[in-house]
Amino acid sequence: MRVVVTGGSGKGGRWVVRALREHGHAVTNVDLRHDGSPHGQCVIADLTDLGQAQDVLAGADAVVHFAAIPAPELRAEGETFRINALSTYNVFAAAVAHRLRRVVWASSETVLGLPFDRPPDFAPIDESITARPESSYALSKLVGETLAGQFARRSGIGFVGLRISNIMEPEDYAAFPSYWDDPTVRKWNLWGYVDARDVAAIQSRLAEMVHEIFVDELNRAGYPLVAEPSHETLRVTVAIVDLFITAPDTMSPERTSTFTADSGRMTLVLELRDSVTGEVLARAADTRTGRRSGPLTVTSRTTNTADARRAIRIWASGLRQALAEMYAPGA
Numbered sequence: 001m002r003v004v005v006t007g008g009s010g011k012g013g014r015w016v017v018r019a020l021r022e023h024g025h026a027v028t029n030v031d032l033r034h035d036g037s038p039h040g041q042c043v044i045a046d047l048t049d050l051g052q053a054q055d056v057l058a059g060a061d062a063v064v065h066f067a068a069i070p071a072p073e074l075r076a077e078g079e080t081f082r083i084n085a086l087s088t089y090n091v092f093a094a095a096v097a098h099r100l101r102r103v104v105w106a107s108s109e110t111v112l113g114l115p116f117d118r119p120p121d122f123a124p125i126d127e128s129i130t131a132r133p134e135s136s137y138a139l140s141k142l143v144g145e146t147l148a149g150q151f152a153r154r155s156g157i158g159f160v161g162l163r164i165s166n167i168m169e170p171e172d173y174a175a176f177p178s179y180w181d182d183p184t185v186r187k188w189n190l191w192g193y194v195d196a197r198d199v200a201a202i203q204s205r206l207a208e209m210v211h212e213i214f215v216d217e218l219n220r221a222g223y224p225l226v227a228e229p230s231h232e233t234l235r236v237t238v239a240i241v242d243l244f245i246t247a248p249d250t251m252s253p254e255r256t257s258t259f260t261a262d263s264g265r266m267t268l269v270l271e272l273r274d275s276v277t278g279e280v281l282a283r284a285a286d287t288r289t290g291r292r293s294g295p296l297t298v299t300s301r302t303t304n305t306a307d308a309r310r311a312i313r314i315w316a317s318g319l320r321q322a323l324a325e326m327y328a329p330g331a
């Protein structure tokens with residue numbers, strides 16, 4: 001796939017560029033700063049300019065939009081809002097104009113009410129909490145979420161917004177011991193963080209798993225995967241959205257076990273399209289929660305992976321059954 005990553009010279013974006021290239025995609029990084037990659041792999045552009053956004057997305061299949069002023073208090077309030085809201089509008093509008101297949105973009109956990117100077121209504125929080133932006137940065141991300149919903153509705157293109165938590169790179173862990181003496185130091189985001197490598201790995205492993213299981217189920221029912229669309233083919237688009245993973249026990253000796261009621265949950269959005277015209281013929285969404293085995297248990301990477309496989313298998317076999325009913329004689 002030809003993927004444009006915006007902000008690919010930055011902290012989170014460079015891991016996305018690396019992970020996508022490792023999985024064989026042709027990736028162009030679009031950023032204000034060059035990333036030092038060979039000629040042709042990085043384009044300098046200012047995405048607050050609609051014309052530049054339109055140009056750089058021409059010919060792409062998908063965009064991962066990470067370019068932004070990445071936090072409050074780095075620029076003047078209004079400038080943060082202007083750059084983030086405008087560049088997000090431009091990237092989304094260009095993606096729709098060029099009929100890209102997928103838009104993935106970085107929203108932020110700050111829409112939930114960070115820095116929580118006023119405590120949240122409940123904790124641990126999840127996305128059912130009402131958005132409460134407390135900065136122009138968070139407001140720009142909430143505007144992005146509204147734009148994404150409306151562009152997706154109008155175009156039928158799948159938009160996946162990630163409310164990313166505080167991104168940590170390997171070298172950031174050196175500062176962790178300095179947080180231990182004063183628990184209030186990181187109360188601003190309820191002590192949350194994500195590892196940049198986990199973000200990239202979760203995305204690519206889940207995508208591989210979904211592809212493998214759906215292809216297997218459809219093959220077994222006599223629907224082979226084809227390289228080129230024709231009047232005989234149906235385009236199946238599968239997206240996992242709203243992914244909520246309960247942090248698994250890493251089984252490392254210095255850690256205490258994490259007891260949880262389930263492994264998390266995820267929502268599948270599935271679309272069937274006419275492969276020639278791109279017209280959406282059917283769309284379905286379903287949310288699954290990981291196995292509940294009564295009282296609290298330890299979840300590990302293995303149980304989490306098994307739960308994910310089980311949910312995806314249920315969805316894939318559901319599609320197989322729906323297709324069988326659709327093509328049944330007399331249907």
Ligand SMILES: NC(=O)c1ccc[n+]([C@@H]2O[C@H](COP(=O)([O-])OP(=O)(O)OC[C@H]3O[C@@H](n4cnc5c(N)ncnc54)[C@H](O)[C@@H]3O)[C@@H](O)[C@H]2O)c1
Pocket residue numbers: 006007008009010011012013030031032033045046047048065066067068069070071083087106107108109163164165166167168
């Ligand atoms: N770092 C975090 O903890 C965190 C947490 C939640 C969400 N996010 C979001 O994730 C994304 C990536 O964050 P990051 O930490 O990698 O930020 P970063 O600042 O390291 O990278 C952002 C990149 O965007 C580029 N950029 C900014 N304005 C641009 C413009 N107008 N045109 C083109 N490129 C432009 C910058 O040059 C930079 O390389 C951002 O959207 C951010 O809001 C980050």
